[in-house]
Amino acid sequence: MRIDEIIETSPDPTFSFEFFPPKTDEAEALLHDALETLRELSPSFVSVTYGAGGSSRDRTIKVVRNLRFDHGLEAMAHLTCVGATKDEIRTVLQQMRDAGVDNVLALRGDPPGGEEKFAPTPGGFASSPELTQLIAEEFPFAIGGAAYPEPHPDARHEDDDVQTAKAKVAAGAKFLITQIFYDNSDYFSFVRRLRDEGVDVPVIPGLMPITSIGQSRGFLTKIGARIPEGYRRELDAREDDPEAVISLGISYATLQAAELLAQGAPGIHFITMNRSPATRAILATLRLHRPWERTPESPTSAGQPSLA
Template sequence: MTRIVDLLGNPEPTFSFEFFPPKTPEGEANFEKALQELAPLDPSFVSVTYGAGGTTREKTVETVRHIKHELGLEAMAHFTCVGATTEELRVTLEEIREAGIENVLALRGDPPRGQNEWVASDGGLEYSHQLVALLREDYDFSISAACFPETHIHATSPEDDLKYLKEKVDAGVDYLITQLFFDNELYFDFVARARAIGIDIPIIPGIMPITGYGQISKITSMCGATMPEHVLSELDARQDDPQAVADFGVSYATMQCADLLAKGAPGIHFCTLNRSPATRSILSTLRLWRPWDAQQTGLGAPRKPPVVA
């Protein structure tokens, strides 16, 4: 068994993959293909998301169990408090524990489909820090949580967003994984602001390689992530050539990850969208390149590595 927090802080960065539970036979085939192709890369861990409103709760636990016990990869279950009472949350947590799963990503979660505002369930929890406190007090999980370099879309201000993040961390979070971003300065600025208010746990950048022109536009509009103007210009120039878009996306994400690792990021968490080619290409290149060695050799102008470790 492996607690993910114990993997962080080593000289070698962690590399991890995010999947979502498939809902159709075609999706199941894509998912299994991606798993089979990415497993040989020996990721530090993989994570499995919940659907909106907690709609894939049972499927998430089943998928994490499959990855951990049948494929032999360390797996983390995303876990939200949407649409469930505290007792129902405990039932699922017992299932997770009995499955031998030691790692959980605690999230408040998004509103159920068709509901614009988040409302706590009767007898349930209202805030993610309450979920973290429940996990820390009653379960021996390694706990992760999400953070947002560009501020959560429902936050009233960047300052309030950080204040609520500090509440989660103080409740017992071991490490953080960021929302996707496409400008590394957003990550470095966010880490500096987090450190300034006393958040001193590892912050792993979340990276989504651009694989499709329309797809990335939809995803960024949903989560509030922005795209640098020069990247948008390059994508616009290639929008009629899907392969050119995918090739550019791999190149850009590889450079982005190399810069993050050279400047002290503790790892990379890839959002795979249940596909393998882009992530496989990027990670293979990074392992040959080893940009994190720049911290030891003085190459790559490292940006105060202890700040983001």
């Protein structure tokens, strides 16, 4: 089923999970365990990340096929412009269609390892709007796009991320999923600016609970996700207590998601890192308390959970 139709017809906000293709037998077993646990939560859909190169690409298609036919989950394949010509991307899209995929998240992709700036592959695409347009013109997929409440590392000016998202929608994207963020005011401001530009597609927040100090100093720094000062201070105070870090991360993400849903966000996309406990705890709490049924307050008064 198309994800844009799932979002439109769902009586409640959508909850979705993001996975990455395993590279080893041990990682595959970890993913299998997470899938078995998270499947019980009846996600609206799941997505699988994508890397340039044949083996990673093939794993993405395999995982998406398994998610749909072996686990009964609606799945979306990520697709990037990195390391492929237009004809090679057409071939990948055909393989996805043959595998029964209905949904694609069209991305530019990060520069290959060791390179600081993205450079188009000769004969390839220079941007995600270009990729989105090809898919929309030649394939029947429901297309999603990435959105950046905080500035993308390659943003040229303050309004660049809004204009890029607008271009993706104009090219055929039916919904947007944001990069990870930890201050809700960034999301509310971004969506408000999109609406001012006439962009009315659903914008699903992408959230990932912080479950280790290394994660907050490594991966999140790499992708440019800003951790609010109060939250950073509380994390650092628990540096020698890994379990306390996990508890704080789950609590913060639960409060963050509850506020987003209470203010009208159409759903939450959980970046799971192929693990289940944190996502399971957060989603169970949200479904118990159903914050989306509360009367929305003005987004201008909202921001981050009160750890500032």
